[in-house]
Amino acid sequence: MVTEKLKEDVVLSREKVGHAQKFILKKYPDATSKKRAAILADTLHKMIERSLPNGEEERKKAARQRLFEHLLSSGNMIITRLDLAEEGAAYADPEEMMSWSTGFLSEDEAKKLMDVFYPPVNVTGNEMKPMNRKRLIPALSGILISGLAVVLILTVDWPDKTEPERILAEAVPPPVQNVEVYKGPVNELPEHLKFTFVEKEAVQVWLGERGSILADDRNVDAIFQAAHDFNIHPLLLFAITGQEQAFVPRTHENAEEISNNPFNVFHSWQDFNTNIEESSEIAARTVVNLSDGRPPEANPIQWINRKYAEDPNWWQGVEAIFEQMEREIVAKPS
Numbered sequence: 001m002v003t004e005k006l007k008e009d010v011v012l013s014r015e016k017v018g019h020a021q022k023f024i025l026k027k028y029p030d031a032t033s034k035k036r037a038a039i040l041a042d043t044l045h046k047m048i049e050r051s052l053p054n055g056e057e058e059r060k061k062a063a064r065q066r067l068f069e070h071l072l073s074s075g076n077m078i079i080t081r082l083d084l085a086e087e088g089a090a091y092a093d094p095e096e097m098m099s100w101s102t103g104f105l106s107e108d109e110a111k112k113l114m115d116v117f118y119p120p121v122n123v124t125g126n127e128m129k130p131m132n133r134k135r136l137i138p139a140l141s142g143i144l145i146s147g148l149a150v151v152l153i154l155t156v157d158w159p160d161k162t163e164p165e166r167i168l169a170e171a172v173p174p175p176v177q178n179v180e181v182y183k184g185p186v187n188e189l190p191e192h193l194k195f196t197f198v199e200k201e202a203v204q205v206w207l208g209e210r211g212s213i214l215a216d217d218r219n220v221d222a223i224f225q226a227a228h229d230f231n232i233h234p235l236l237l238f239a240i241t242g243q244e245q246a247f248v249p250r251t252h253e254n255a256e257e258i259s260n261n262p263f264n265v266f267h268s269w270q271d272f273n274t275n276i277e278e279s280s281e282i283a284a285r286t287v288v289n290l291s292d293g294r295p296p297e298a299n300p301i302q303w304i305n306r307k308y309a310e311d312p313n314w315w316q317g318v319e320a321i322f323e324q325m326e327r328e329i330v331a332k333p334s
Contacts, residue, residue, distance in 0.1 A: 002112045009081035011051050019199045043197045051084055053100035059091035089117035103327060185231050188291045190300050195231045200224060202329050212247035213255045219276050226280035230288050237283060239322035243314060
């Protein structure tokens with residue numbers, strides 16, 4: 001049954017929280033426990049929000065908060081694709097849900113899921129209305145503290161904790177207002193394409209499974225650094241390399257040379273064979289510059305396509321790769 005399949009598809013787990021914890025400790029070694037806690041909470045909220053179907057913004061935020069509370073209150077600290085579907089059906093229209101579902105289900109399976117969450121109200125009218133599937137979340141006894149700006153508070157020996165439920169001591173609803181998490185430059189990319197936490201090791205595993213030379217430390221580090229410095233989602237830059245050079249397979253006879261410029265900045269890797277650090281920086285700056293002036297209704301990657309690539313369908317490939325990487329690297333536990 002399709003709901004059983006979604007129940008087995010784990011989106012966020014104890015292991016994923018642990019990965020985020022280790023990344024934050026490494027990235028912010030001098031931060032206070034409270035600041036690291038706030039960064040962790042903000043990261044988890046973003047991971048949940050990216051995994052939910054699109055829909056009315058305020059209701060989506062409410063769904064995100066319920067799932068966050070569910071994560072903290074459930075003994076095994078797991079959010080499944082079924083949890084996301086149940087919350088999404090409460091605010092997303094059938095078209096959005098169908099689009100979301102086909103990202104990980106076959107078309108036939110997605111239609112069956114629609115029958116579960118949007119059954120006809122009556123035979124003659126054929127009116128679609130989402131099921132009322134109110135989540136029964138256990139009370140967060142002693143956890144919710146009203147009025148605090150910090151979302152999570154970690155105990156003093158936070159770095160030594162191995163059990164996420166021992167780490168998460170106190171929580172309140174987002175947003176984090178008074179804690180500086182990231183000081184990246186302002187740009188006109190939409191929020192979902194701006195810099196966010198992605199585990200480096202998970203990206204390397206994903207690239208390695210595809211035989212990519214970009215999985216090497218130097219290449220991954222350079223792309224992550226450019227993403228951080230220019231406030232771009234790291235996976236967007238990797239997706240561009242996927243579209244331009246198929247992530248540079250190690251088996252290619254010119255793999256080393258191509259990896260110096262897998263973005264094909266300044267026309268191609270043959271014409272401009274620099275190093276991965278410089279090409280990553282140029283690609284990131286180009287993405288930011290080409291994002292300027294985008295009309296609100298314009299697809300952000302298609303808007304970049306106007307001058308980044310001659311192929312008018314380039315953006316479709318980049319977007320598809322980006323979404324695949326999000327599903328397989330960010331949303332699923334490693």
